[in-house]
Amino acid sequence: MIKCSFCGFPIEEETAQRGCSGCPFKGNCRNIKCPNCGFEMPEEPKWLKKLKGWGRKANG
Numbered sequence: 001m002i003k004c005s006f007c008g009f010p011i012e013e014e015t016a017q018r019g020c021s022g023c024p025f026k027g028n029c030r031n032i033k034c035p036n037c038g039f040e041m042p043e044e045p046k047w048l049k050k051l052k053g054w055g056r057k058a059n060g
């Protein structure tokens with residue numbers, strides 16, 4: 001689960017709509033499209049998620 005960096009809408013990576021199904025970089029671009037606002041963002045690497053998980057405790 002990630003959050004839209006624009007509106008904060010929670011997005012499931014597995015069911016998320018990929019932003020660029022028609023772009024020439026098909027297969028390379030792994031953008032995720034927010035179903036709420038349509039904002040496209042790159043998929044977060046797992047190591048970054050871990051970092052955020054650790055930070056969450058500190059921030060409450």
Ligand SMILES: [Zn+2]
Nearest residue numbers: 004007034037
């Ligand atoms: Zn959004």
